[in-house]
Amino acid sequence: MSLQETRQWRPLLHYAPARNWMNDPNGPILIDGVYHLFYQHNPVEPVMGYISWGHAISRDLLHWEEQPIALPSTPQEQIYSGTVIYDRDNRSGLGTDENPPLLALYTSVFRDMPGEQEDGTQAVSVAVSLDRGATWTRYAHNPVLTLDPVSRNFRDPALCWYEGGGYWVLTAVEAEQQVVKLFRSTDFLHWEFLSDFRPPGYHTQDMLWEVPVLARLPIEGEAEASGWVMIVSVNPGGLTGGSGTFYYVGDFDGTIFTPAEQSTATDDPWQYRWMDYGPDNYAIVCFAGTPTPVSIGWMGNWNYANQTPTSPWRGQMTLPAHLSLTRQEDGTLLMKQNPVSLGAPVEVFVASDIRPEAEVAWKLPDSVADCADFADAVLDLQLVVDPAEDVVVLTVAATEDGRFGTEILYDPARRELVVDRSRSGVPVPGATFTTRHVAPLSPQDGVVRLRVIVDRSSVEIFAADGLVRMTEVIFPPPRATTVTLGSHAGSACFRSVKARWFR
8 A cells, every 4th residue: 555645754864765665774884074874775665675775875964865776686685784894905805905995794685596595594795886885796706604504594794893803893693593693804705703692681582683783982081991882683672562772881802792790681671771762773883984983773663664654765764873981980881872963053942940830831932933843844952850859741743732742751759751652643553553661760960851852753862961862753743843841740940941943
């Protein structure tokens, strides 16, 4: 069934293809001042299938230009997730010293290849670009890494450089076995096994581990200090049902990644470090070539991704975010995520010491909200709130009559941040589109800091200066531009309110 075109939900500052299906980001990279984003793409229809690598470019990580398909699927090979690296020193020998190649290490899913590959085999292959990503050629001797015996679930290669050994480390998954496999190479074509990462704890029978990323992140406030993280996406098994992404902080000695907190070997998912407590941030990967770590994820959830009501496209990316680690008082390292700069705002509103009456919401002035119609602007709302033991309520993307809106609540007694999208707009068919999501959140110096970014069909929340993140897709009705602040008992104070709009 074809859907009516839904321009009102087409994002402004989040990448989405012009038409058809998109899921995981692949091989994002900065080269020659241009950001390249590759992604899982069905060029034929807006559902999962015919998976190829789409391609888009940007100079600011916000406004993207779609490019021709980078790696098209064939009857014998679908192109699943992977990574892109600039082989600056031509270690692979697939370019020249004067024109080093870009290499895509991707997952081949083979079929209908009698005598060569068993149907369904997944393996790591290589493609080469000698024109900075404009065109790609498959390596003649693919695949370059296959398990023995062959696997139908070996996928999602990612790369990081290990300075201490002078080699590249590749992480990939045996998805059904819920294990990350680590390999090393100096030429990207020949790989030596290093170790398996599968700590005890949160594993369920039907869970798939996907898109593993081993990365080194700077530690805030500690000059030259850094720490290792292992990022793993799981489906099903996310906190909200369906997809989710968690991370471990630990140490990597060039062979083995060892988590710092062995005590988290429990089957309780709430005891793990989640990169997002909302339902719609999956397959998070990092850009190569950036001065500091920058991530991007697929804003979707496998529980309902094929049913979202957008047309003629389906799927979008999250805002790119800067990644770092911050040390807590007990020495524990936690990840921080904060969105990249949104540029120069077209409108700004600032207020302080707003004290809404009990059950009577304070509304952002109409004269400002009218300038920020959902049709042409993105709202970036930054709040510093003193809850004073009161439940705080922020409603965004709401209609004037209050019938629709996405509620964001903070409950100081429970120390919980809650998103309720039960009245956010058009529901996604099926019971798997969950509507209430919770994140643990403690005040800092007696206040709660929230940053909420609302695009046409999404709400992204960064709380406690990036320690807590929640990502939600929504499909609001037209003119859902009202923003209100309130509290249950009338004792909360919004010490600082800053609203900015961007195009």
